[in-house]
Amino acid sequence: MSEHNDIDxxxxxxxxxxxxxxxxxxxxxxxxxWVLTFYATIIWAIGYWVVYPAWxxxxxxxxxxxxxxxxxxxxxxxxxxxxxxxxxxAVLGNASLADIEKDPALLALxxxxxxxxxxxxxxxxxxxxxxxxxxxxxxxxxxxLWGGSLDQIMQTIQFGARSGHAKTHEGQMLAFGRDxxxxxxxxxxxANYVRSLSGLSTAPKFDAAAGKKVFAENCASCHxxxxxxxxxxxxxxxxxxxxxxxxxxxxxxxxITNGRAGVMPAWVGRLDPVTVKALAVYVHSLGGGK
Amino acid sequence: xxxxxxxxxxITDEDGPLYAARKKVYPQxxxxxxxxxxxxxxxVCLGVYYLLPFVRWHRGLGAPNQAVLIDFPNxxxxxxxxxxxxxxxxxxxxLLVLAALILFLMxxxxxxxxxxxxxxxxxxxxxxxxxxxxxxxxxxxQMKADAGPMTVKRAGRRVxxxxxxxxxxxxxxxxxxxxxxDAPTLVRDLAxxxxxxxxxxxxxxxxxxxxxxxxxxxxxxxxxxxxxPRIQAALTDEWALNVTYKYxxxxxxxxxxxxxxIRALGEKAGDCIDCNQCVAVCPTGIDxxxxxxxxxxxxxxxxxxxxxxxxxxxRKAGLIxxxxxxxxxxxxxxxxxxxxPVRARTVVYASLITVVCAVMLYALMSRTLLDVNVxxxxxxxxxxxxxxxxxxxxxxRLLNKRGFDRVIAIDVDGPPDAKLHVIGADSVTPDRPMIxxxxxxxxxxxxxxxxxxxxxxxxxxxxxFRITDIGLGEVASATDHxxxx
Numbered sequence: 001m002s003e004h005n006d007i008d009x010x011x012x013x014x015x016x017x018x019x020x021x022x023x024x025x026x027x028x029x030x031x032x033x034w035v036l037t038f039y040a041t042i043i044w045a046i047g048y049w050v051v052y053p054a055w056x057x058x059x060x061x062x063x064x065x066x067x068x069x070x071x072x073x074x075x076x077x078x079x080x081x082x083x084x085x086x087x088x089x090a091v092l093g094n095a096s097l098a099d100i101e102k103d104p105a106l107l108a109l110x111x112x113x114x115x116x117x118x119x120x121x122x123x124x125x126x127x128x129x130x131x132x133x134x135x136x137x138x139x140x141x142x143x144x145l146w147g148g149s150l151d152q153i154m155q156t157i158q159f160g161a162r163s164g165h166a167k168t169h170e171g172q173m174l175a176f177g178r179d180x181x182x183x184x185x186x187x188x189x190x191a192n193y194v195r196s197l198s199g200l201s202t203a204p205k206f207d208a209a210a211g212k213k214v215f216a217e218n219c220a221s222c223h224x225x226x227x228x229x230x231x232x233x234x235x236x237x238x239x240x241x242x243x244x245x246x247x248x249x250x251x252x253x254x255x256i257t258n259g260r261a262g263v264m265p266a267w268v269g270r271l272d273p274v275t276v277k278a279l280a281v282y283v284h285s286l287g288g289g290k
Numbered sequence: 291x292x293x294x295x296x297x298x299x300x301i302t303d304e305d306g307p308l309y310a311a312r313k314k315v316y317p318q319x320x321x322x323x324x325x326x327x328x329x330x331x332x333x334v335c336l337g338v339y340y341l342l343p344f345v346r347w348h349r350g351l352g353a354p355n356q357a358v359l360i361d362f363p364n365x366x367x368x369x370x371x372x373x374x375x376x377x378x379x380x381x382x383x384x385l386l387v388l389a390a391l392i393l394f395l396m397x398x399x400x401x402x403x404x405x406x407x408x409x410x411x412x413x414x415x416x417x418x419x420x421x422x423x424x425x426x427x428x429x430x431x432q433m434k435a436d437a438g439p440m441t442v443k444r445a446g447r448r449v450x451x452x453x454x455x456x457x458x459x460x461x462x463x464x465x466x467x468x469x470x471x472d473a474p475t476l477v478r479d480l481a482x483x484x485x486x487x488x489x490x491x492x493x494x495x496x497x498x499x500x501x502x503x504x505x506x507x508x509x510x511x512x513x514x515x516x517x518x519p520r521i522q523a524a525l526t527d528e529w530a531l532n533v534t535y536k537y538x539x540x541x542x543x544x545x546x547x548x549x550x551x552i553r554a555l556g557e558k559a560g561d562c563i564d565c566n567q568c569v570a571v572c573p574t575g576i577d578x579x580x581x582x583x584x585x586x587x588x589x590x591x592x593x594x595x596x597x598x599x600x601x602x603x604x605r606k607a608g609l610i611x612x613x614x615x616x617x618x619x620x621x622x623x624x625x626x627x628x629x630x631p632v633r634a635r636t637v638v639y640a641s642l643i644t645v646v647c648a649v650m651l652y653a654l655m656s657r658t659l660l661d662v663n664v665x666x667x668x669x670x671x672x673x674x675x676x677x678x679x680x681x682x683x684x685x686x687r688l689l690n691k692r693g694f695d696r697v698i699a700i701d702v703d704g705p706p707d708a709k710l711h712v713i714g715a716d717s718v719t720p721d722r723p724m725i726x727x728x729x730x731x732x733x734x735x736x737x738x739x740x741x742x743x744x745x746x747x748x749x750x751x752x753x754x755f756r757i758t759d760i761g762l763g764e765v766a767s768a769t770d771h772x773x774x775x
Contacts, residue, residue: 101713101714104714104726104733107714108733111736127670128669129667129668129669129670130670131669131670131673138670138673140670140673140681140683141673141675141676141681142675142676143675237676240676240677241675241676242674242675242676285713285714286683287673287681287683287738
């Protein structure tokens with residue numbers, strides 16, 4: 001800065017020597033503490049370059065004094081979290097399914113763990129609250145294809161249904177129409193008969209006796225003589241008000257013609273045993289099972 | 291009044307420039323009535339602040355036994371016999387309203403007595419001044435030393451002063467963190483460097499703020515930084531007792547000797563001898579004789595200084611004193627002085643304070659120590675069961691604010707023949723689900739309600755969950771809806 005000895009007549013203070021239209025700029029420097037703070041921030045910033053990773057290089061970057069890495073610190077945090085969880089999860093792992101439901105603290109823990117795991121893995125098919133969708137069972141009701149006890153639910157989660165796993169649930173609704181087992185009019189008749197089982201309205205000229213005969217010959221082996229279903233085979237109860245694929249005549253005809261074989265993947269190997277346990281408790285608590 | 295004002299006149303020399311460099315204030319020590327009141331109040335305020343965390347309060351097993359404790363990790367606030375949960379934070383709103391009203395009342399009665407006697411900035415600055423005078427001497431000694439060259443002795447004294455200041459500041463920050471954890475334990479942890487980092491950070495930042503605000507910023511905090519003077523100055527009125535120079539008695543100012551001559555001539559001579567003692571002792575460096583002003587914190591030290599001088603020259607004390615604006619006019623007109631603490635404004639403030647206190651006390655006494663909240667499942671809102679019945683799922687959140695475990699029965703009033711199923715509770719008491727509610731906690735329960743509903747039923751009926759403490763008979767309830775798919 002050049003030296004000016006120009007003194008402003010009105011205020012008696014020195015000016016910067018700049019003048020516009022007769023207006024002079026007073027020389028009012030920044031307060032010293034402000035300037036010092038500003039310099040301190042610059043020095044601080046240089047310190048940062050040295051201590052932390054900062055400058056991109058051609059192949060890489062300056063790593064800083066202590067090789068600090070946000071990725072590594074996240075990994076450490078996650079490991080700490082797993083360790084923290086590990087102790088609690090070990091308690092969960094050692095308790096039996098029934099004991100977990102009896103102990104409020106364990107139940108809360110299992111439900112909390114199960115809820116997040118459910119949202120990550122199960123919600124895409126079963127819905128975020130387990131409400132299900134067409135072809136995907138509602139887990140809140142009391143109708144369970146493969147059984148709704150804690151053990152049965154755990155079994156289903158572990159090995160799935162028609163998943164290809166050696167221990168998976170097997171059972172298939174045959175394609176009676178497509179495979180030529182039943183004729184079209186027989187399919188319509190038995191569809192109406194199935195509707196009558198759960199008290200739904202039937203077509204006007206429907207022959208109940210014929211329907212019953214077709215059902216006994218083709219369907220009863222899986223669904224039972226009374227249509228009550230069979231959890232061993234995953235055969236749905238046809239006398240209740242819960243229908244996985246729908247209960248109007250058209251849907252039933254479609255089901256009987258082409259069969260149904262929904263797949264539930266096996267989660268053993270993908271989720272650790274304690275997580276599966278927590279998930280089973282959570283799902284069981286959704287509707288209380290049966 | 292209607293004379294046009296030129297810009298030169300607008301900013302007069304008397305007003306001073308809009309920006310002025312700080313002139314260091316060297317308040318002189320003083321003794322007297324208000325000084326001793328201030329010493330006592332300082333002892334009480336600092337005593338409470340520093341020692342309160344160490345006061346114990348027995349609350350039973352497992353509960354903290356500190357009288358005042360803000361327990362952030364467990365989200366509890368303990369104040370003597372009161373234990374507040376986060377959702378009861380509105381009590382603090384009540385306290386803030388109360389604080390504002392009390393401040394209004396104080397203003398209406400005695401002007402800015404908060405500023406002069408109770409404000410932490412005043413209290414700590416006062417303490418720091420005391421230390422400064424103890425180490426570096428009184429006003430004159432300090433001014434002389436500051437004007438002269440730096441000597442070893444002076445430097446030594448300065449270091450000592452800052453060391454004591456820092457110690458006070460450090461202990462101020464230290465006392466602050468003790469309100470947030472068990473004090474004796476924290477003191478031990480702090481000493482052995484086992485305390486959490488956040489404690490050290492708070493101590494450091496409060497040490498710094500105390501040191502700078504009370505040691506360096508001093509009166510500038512009151513004059514430039516603090517919003518209270520603006521608010522308090524607006525709240526005061528002509529009846530409020532403010533520290534006032536009684537110019538009707540003091541002016542015209544002249545020496546004692548001169549006054550004798552003037553009075554001999556039968557002319558008026560004021561009592562003020564223009565000794566400037568009131569200015570010398572003022573911690574904000576103002577001249578009270580200029581009248582009420584924003585920079586005045588109304589600490590009353592000028593009253594003590596003036597009274598001492600008046601007594602010395604054989605005149606009546608009270609030339610500067612707590613007085614209201616009306617009295618000056620009254621005295622000039624030869625009328626009697628009047629003081630009127632009871633008037634519309636003070637009565638309104640006092641009644642509002644009473645009302646707020648009563649409401650808070652009632653709320654505190656009638657608050658429930660057992661509570662239940664209910665949240666309806668959203669996905670799905672309702673489930674059709676295989677027999678055609680309908681089931682709704684709910685999450686109940688039960689609060690037990692008492693310091694012991696209690697057995698709770700859960701009942702439901704809803705659609706006809708509604709059946710209640712509490713996950714984790716039914717196996718013991720299937721007819722009336724019961725659970726043990728752990729002390730001083732919230733517990734979440736999953737509850738399923740099943741009802742046989744025909745198609746003609748309403749789409750939604752109210753449902754009431756009632757929880758009953760089997761032992762004490764306390765009851766709490768929450769209402770929601772039972773809906774059809």
